[in-house]
Amino acid sequence: MNIKRILAIFYKELQDIKSNSNITVMFLIPILLTYLWENLIPGMPSGMGLSLGMMFLIVMVGMYVPAMLIAEEKEKNTIEVLLFSPATSLEILIGKGLLTFTAILIISLLLLVLTGIYSQLFIIFTGVFLTTIFSIATGMIVGLLSPNQMATGVIGTPVYLILLLVPNLSIMDIEIMQGLGKVLPTYYFLNMMRFAIEGKGFAEMYTELAVIGGSVVIALLVLLYIFQRKGFRN
Amino acid sequence: MITVKDLKKSYAEKPALKGIDFAIKKGEIFGFLGPNGAGKTTTIKIVTGKLKADHGQAFIKNMNVTEEQKRIIPMVGVVPEQANLYERLTIKQNLEFFCRLYQVSFLNIDKYLELVELKEEENTKVKNLSKGMRQKVLLIRALLHDPEILFLDEPTSGLDPASAAGIHRILMNLNAEGKTIFLTSHNMEEVDKLCDRVAFLDDGEIVAAGSPEELKLKYSDKKIVVVIKTDNGSEERTLDITGSESADQIAEWIKADKIISIHSTESSLADIFVEITGRQVR
Ligand SMILES: Nc1ncnc2c1ncn2[C@@H]1O[C@H](COP(=O)(O)OP(=O)(O)OP(=O)(O)O)[C@@H](O)[C@H]1O
Ligand SMILES: [Mg+2]
Numbered sequence A: 001m002n003i004k005r006i007l008a009i010f011y012k013e014l015q016d017i018k019s020n021s022n023i024t025v026m027f028l029i030p031i032l033l034t035y036l037w038e039n040l041i042p043g044m045p046s047g048m049g050l051s052l053g054m055m056f057l058i059v060m061v062g063m064y065v066p067a068m069l070i071a072e073e074k075e076k077n078t079i080e081v082l083l084f085s086p087a088t089s090l091e092i093l094i095g096k097g098l099l100t101f102t103a104i105l106i107i108s109l110l111l112l113v114l115t116g117i118y119s120q121l122f123i124i125f126t127g128v129f130l131t132t133i134f135s136i137a138t139g140m141i142v143g144l145l146s147p148n149q150m151a152t153g154v155i156g157t158p159v160y161l162i163l164l165l166v167p168n169l170s171i172m173d174i175e176i177m178q179g180l181g182k183v184l185p186t187y188y189f190l191n192m193m194r195f196a197i198e199g200k201g202f203a204e205m206y207t208e209l210a211v212i213g214g215s216v217v218i219a220l221l222v223l224l225y226i227f228q229r230k231g232f233r234n
Numbered sequence B: 001m002i003t004v005k006d007l008k009k010s011y012a013e014k015p016a017l018k019g020i021d022f023a024i025k026k027g028e029i030f031g032f033l034g035p036n037g038a039g040k041t042t043t044i045k046i047v048t049g050k051l052k053a054d055h056g057q058a059f060i061k062n063m064n065v066t067e068e069q070k071r072i073i074p075m076v077g078v079v080p081e082q083a084n085l086y087e088r089l090t091i092k093q094n095l096e097f098f099c100r101l102y103q104v105s106f107l108n109i110d111k112y113l114e115l116v117e118l119k120e121e122e123n124t125k126v127k128n129l130s131k132g133m134r135q136k137v138l139l140i141r142a143l144l145h146d147p148e149i150l151f152l153d154e155p156t157s158g159l160d161p162a163s164a165a166g167i168h169r170i171l172m173n174l175n176a177e178g179k180t181i182f183l184t185s186h187n188m189e190e191v192d193k194l195c196d197r198v199a200f201l202d203d204g205e206i207v208a209a210g211s212p213e214e215l216k217l218k219y220s221d222k223k224i225v226v227v228i229k230t231d232n233g234s235e236e237r238t239l240d241i242t243g244s245e246s247a248d249q250i251a252e253w254i255k256a257d258k259i260i261s262i263h264s265t266e267s268s269l270a271d272i273f274v275e276i277t278g279r280q281v282r
Helices: A003-018 A020-040 A049-076 A079-083 A089-115 A123-143 A149-170 A175-183 A185-198 A206-230 B040-047 B071-075 B091-102 B107-115 B131-143 B161-176 B188-194 B212-219 B244-255 B269-277
Strands: B002-011 B014-024 B029-033 B055-060 B076-079 B147-155 B180-185 B198-201 B203-211 B223-230 B232-242 B259-264
Touching: A003 A020, A003 A089, A003 B091, A003 B147, A020 A089, A049 A079, A049 A089, A049 A123, A049 A149, A049 A185, A079 A089, A079 B091, A089 A123, A089 B269, A123 A149, A123 A185, A123 A206, A123 B076, A123 B244, A149 A175, A149 A185, B002 B040, B014 B040, B014 B055, B014 B198, B014 B203, B029 B055, B029 B188, B040 B055, B040 B147, B040 B188, B071 B076, B071 B212, B076 B131, B091 B107, B091 B244, B107 B131, B107 B259, B131 B147, B147 B161, B161 B180, B188 B269, B198 B269, B203 B232, B203 B269, B212 B269, B223 B244, B232 B244, B244 B259
Parallel strands: B029 B180, B029 B198, B076 B147, B147 B180
Antiparallel strands: B002 B014, B002 B055, B198 B203, B223 B232, B223 B259
């Protein structure tokens, strides 16, 4: 693996995203939502807006951005430049994921500053870190399965919705949703955030860590499988 | 340098290549000619390892293109049929990214941008470029890592005559430096001017191959055109180049001082193509 080539792809993506409003808007929405939830909705428990904003950030940005970036390269055939270059497929995937990953870490830091919640930062970042990897891997799967950018919507939207809405509804005590939520890493991510804000330690969130960690492993395995079967071809 | 053996390829049961063989020597400019849908792009894609053939093999410097792709990549520059540049990046950003991927210096960028007169546009986003400008950027991109072999799929399509001539000059210089060039084209004059050897591809088969001169000789219609004086001006007569009848006729005109000019008709590659395939190109 060659770090310089990974950074080359990272840097190219960074230059590209600056003038891609489809994507820059995605980065701004979670900031806006968090602000609204924390400040304008009465009766929202403190920290809830932050947790929801974080989840939105991780799921929407984490999945949508890699999915779009991969599908766009396939649609416009620029992927050929990458594939037919000394870069290996793994370097391409990492280079593409790195930008989203960095962006999410930076924006989540921003959200913490914005809301002034600084309790158990290490736990919060562990949760963000792992769930983001899950989300990016899932987004890449969507990108690999989509022949073009339009298709990412068709394939990706059900996934985003399930990952976002189910945990949302289950914290509102809707019963079926609670059952469903029990298999989603985003549900456990919300738990983790809540516990962290309440000041609890790692010792009380083994289940959360196990489920999120397990989802990361599963998502990476599926990504690897699809990648080996299909690569960047349509 | 490049060897292709019995390549066959079908898309969804429909054959695109029906068994193609050719060999290109080091330092040659080899032209691949053929009408739309003949299989030129398919051949380039297979030889550059982007597409797998159903049957047959392709070798670059004796390396199988599918098995040793990563070793071949640094030696090869490709101009694809369809521009695949990053539209939201500038010309310079596109080219610099390519240099970083190949880990070569940026030095060539300026050199070539000046050569194709795009230096002033270097900070323009690709989405704002004309087709011809994109074509030039694609060519530069293929040259940045100084490859030994170039594959150019219609390198001058969409270029005005002056720009095309500029590209031809660059290609001839590169060839003089020893680079091997494989190009496809619809432009017969271009191929005639540039190529050491050409192959005519029609419907997935090579129907004729050789140097442009050989082909012209082989398929030339062997006629001469004589312009003679007449009472009310001049007149053009076409005669067979062989046979004593023509000789007698010309001798007679010479004696009567009637001849204004004599020239042979030379088939152009386009004529030959039509003759071989019974189809019009372009
Ligand atoms: N991806 C594809 N899927 C299905 N059929 C294809 C595909 N690509 C090419 N073909 C078919 O294969 C044949 C050869 O196409 P190819 O693109 O190689 O022709 P070409 O000689 O490059 O033509 P042109 O001069 O128009 O560029 C055509 O009949 C075309 O319809
Ligand atoms: Mg073609």
